[in-house]
Amino acid sequence: MSRNADNWLLRVTNLTKIYGEPNENTVDQTGPKFNSNICPETDSIVACADISFDLYPGEVLGIVGESGSGKSTVVKLLYFDMEKTGGAAWLKPYADGSIDMLSESNQKKRFIRNNLMGMVYQNPRDGLNFNFTSGGNIAEKLIMAGNYHVGEIRGRASDLLNKTEVPVLRMDDRPANFSGGMQQRVQISKAIANNPPLLFLDEVTTGLDVSVQAKVLDLIRELQQDLGIAMIVVSHDLSVIRMLTDRTIVMKNGRIVESGLTDQILQDPQHEYSQLLVSSLL
Structure with a gap:
């Protein structure tokens, strides 16, 4: 992982998502200090507000918090599954990081999503087409990025299934016939099909057996x-965060309450909410 101030891969500034009709006080009247993300004046819901961070090449960043903290909203906004209310995000491999990707046209967002990003959802049904075979799902991602060579596509699909420990013999089986763990591995294969520089993982182990x-x-x-x-x-699970991540952001009621090196947050959390999360793991 290479890291200096100019070497960021993704830069996110003041990312905000509000449901309903907010007024000028909505953001100021919600958040951790109110222990609520519902505006008392308008009943609008602040899913996340003023989220800012940099991600560096090869780095793994964790976003942790309880259900409703806004952590999944952040990645869904960045993957264009939702429209932002406010804020901006720049991705270095796109226009050399000079254009706010969240303000681009739908056509350009599709290009970024198909070529420069991958997403693994909590529920494989959100990331896989269950009407396609496992190989067909990988092919779909490759075709959307402009690769139409059938032999190359099948070769890449079998490589990826091999890499993710899905039997290549099952390339022409549908994910509906797979176990939950195998569906998740096919989804990972699809997400990394185009060698994206950036991969989002949203609660990928929730609902799977411990083994x-x-x-x-x-x-x-x-x-x-x-x-x-x-x-x-x-993830809401700190053991997942501990195993995978270099740095961690802790979210509560749609806001970042603490961020830092994962080891530091797990060993010496500063914010009382982080302390509560860590003590519940011990």
């Missing part, structure tokens, strides 16, 4: 080390 969780986490760690992909890992 399967461990295998999926080992796989993610190995892929990160082999491919050097920068990752943003969203």
Whole structure:
């Protein structure tokens, strides 16, 4: 992981998502100090507000917090699954980081998403087409990025399935016939099909058996080390954050309450909410 002030891969500034009709007081009347993300004046919901951070090439950043803290909203905004209310984000491999990607046209967002990013969702159904075969799902990602060579696509699909420990013999089976852990591994294969510099992982082990969780986490760690992909890992589970991440952001009620090196946050958390999260793990 290489890191200096100018070497960022992703820069996010004041990212905000509000549901409903906010007024000028909405952001100021919500957040951790009010222990609520619902505006008392308008009932609008501040899913996240003023989220700012840099991510460096090859770095793994964790976003941790309880359900409703806004952590999944952040990655869904950055992957264009949702429209922002405010804020900006720049990705170095896109226009050399000179254009706010969140303000681009839908066509340009599709290009960024298909070529420069991957996403692994909590529920494989959100990331896979269950009407396609496992190989077909990987092909879909490659075709959207402009690769139409059938032989190359099948070769890449079998390489990826091999890498993620899905039997290549099952390349023409549908994910509906796979176990939850295997569906997640196919989803990871699809997400990394185009060698994206940035991968989002949203609660990827939630709902899996403990033994399967461990295998999926080992796989993610190995892929990160082999491919050097920068990752943003969203989880409510600090043991996942501890295993995978270099730095961590702690969120509560849609705001960042603490950020720092993962080891430092787990060993010496400063914010009372972080302390509560860490003590619940011990």
